[in-house]
Amino acid sequence: MEPIYINLLGKSKLQKKQQRVKFTLSLSYVMLWIFSGFTLFHIYQTNQFISSIYMKEINNISGEIIGQSPKFQRIKFLYQQKSKWETTIADYQQQVHRPRLWLSKMLSLSALTPDNIRINKIRITTRPKNNEYINFSGVATINADNTGSDQLNQYKQDLSDDAKFMHQLKTISMVETRIEKSQNEPIISFSMVVK
Secondary structure (H helix, E strand, O other), X not given: OOOOOOOOOOOHHHHHHHHHHHHHHHHHHHHHHHHHHHHHHHHHHHHHHHHHHHHHHHHHHHHHHHHHHHHHHHHHHHHHHHHHHHHHHHHHHHHHXXXXXXXXXXXXXXXXXOOOEEEEEEXXXXXXXXXXXXXXXXXXXXXXXXXXXXXXXXXXXXXXXXXXXXXXXXXXXXXEEEEEEEOOEEEEEEEEEEO
């Protein structure tokens, strides 16, 4: 014979058990939300604290930059003055040294020019970074003893061999030669460039 179980309490015990499980789950769920909220709040507070430290440092650096601004302006002003004075000094040195240089060149040119060659025009062109050249033109007389082209070639060679005349210059080139007549005598007009 099988035993017969009689539930005198009915369903109330089962219901209480189910209520305890629901309460435990609900409490766990609420506690999880409270913990998550607390964690997020703590992270937010930590970020705020770190941000405030960085902002203090940024404000300190900004204050130092503003405090140093007059010094920076002074340095900028002095640098501009330095550039201006360097240009002025370069111009002054150009004015002081260049005439002496060109004087020696003109004296050499005068000494090397033979009697039968006459220079009519001299033009000196100066460009930045010492890119200078002399352009001069003149005439050479032709007679029975010499041909004008030989005399001009010799003159060009004499100029290129002279160290004082060629100082800071490199080449001499004949730009133009033309046979003409002056007072019924043949002459050669020429133009040279010295660079």
